[in-house]
Structure formats: structure tokens, C-alpha cells
Amino acid sequence: MPKRSRSYKAAQLERLKDPNYAAEYINAAMEAGDDAALLLALRNVVEARTVNSVASEAGLSRESIYRMLSETGNPCYSSLLGILGALGLQFKIQPTLQDSREREMHSPDSSLVWEVNDRPHPYFSQKLEEFTRAFRQFGNAASEDESSTMEREVMEMAA
Numbered sequence: 001m002p003k004r005s006r007s008y009k010a011a012q013l014e015r016l017k018d019p020n021y022a023a024e025y026i027n028a029a030m031e032a033g034d035d036a037a038l039l040l041a042l043r044n045v046v047e048a049r050t051v052n053s054v055a056s057e058a059g060l061s062r063e064s065i066y067r068m069l070s071e072t073g074n075p076c077y078s079s080l081l082g083i084l085g086a087l088g089l090q091f092k093i094q095p096t097l098q099d100s101r102e103r104e105m106h107s108p109d110s111s112l113v114w115e116v117n118d119r120p121h122p123y124f125s126q127k128l129e130e131f132t133r134a135f136r137q138f139g140n141a142a143s144e145d146e147s148s149t150m151e152r153e154v155m156e157m158a159a
Helices: 009-014 019-032 037-048 051-058 062-068 077-087 097-106 123-139 144-158
Strands: none
Touching: 009 037, 009 144, 037 051, 037 077, 051 062, 051 077, 062 077
């Protein structure tokens, strides 16, 4: 007796019910730079969640969703946001990697641009808060030796 298998489409629709997988799937289609690929990816995710349920949550008709997500479809921004909202997804705008590198090269004195490794460690922030609390608690009663010792400890931890 031959082994039963399910179709690729059925397996794909099952995977697309997971919001994380669906987001990656749509992002990959967007990165391809092809409008038709994006619309196809959105249509597949909508079909995985059933078109009727997405249409009712998005406040659109089932027919208009099919029309918007067809190969020649041209959905308006508000309809696209409604569909994405019904799917539990959202747009995220970020600079392209090339643009951010160019901007960083043109403004080397900008202290607001941090690299990942330049950010203070959370432990440093915690110790700095403890130092501040202790300093305020001692107030004027704290001698210079005690405060400089605390300062040195915090700086050593930050290094």
C-alpha cells in the first residue's frame, strides 16, 4: 500500500497559520522586490487563516480581498493595513543597511549612533543606580574617601 502524503500547498498553508512563520514568509517576498510576489505571499497567508475570517476582521468583503491580492491587484494602504491587522501582523519601517552605514561614515562625531557592543551593560546601569542611591543616602555625611571608593568600584565594573 502506497504511503499517504499531503500536498505541498496543504503543508504550506498549515505552516502559514503561525504568525512568526507568516511574517518571515511575507518579509522574504518583500525582499524579492516583486509586487506580484508580495501579493501572492499575502494571499497565501490570508488563505491559511480563511479568507472569510480575515475579511470580516479587516472590514472588507471577501471579493475585494481576492481582487486586491490577485496578481494584478493594487490594494490601497488602508486596506492593506486592515488585512495585516486581521492577520496579527504589522509593517515595520527601518533604514536599509547601506544607508545607515553611509550616514554613520558622514557623521563620525555623532554620539547618538551606538554600535551593539558600545551600549552599556545592564549590570552597569544597575550598579550606577545603586551608587546614586547610596550617595544620596549618605548625603553630605559621606566622606570623600567612601564616595571615591564607590566611584572606582562602579568604573571597574563598567570596564
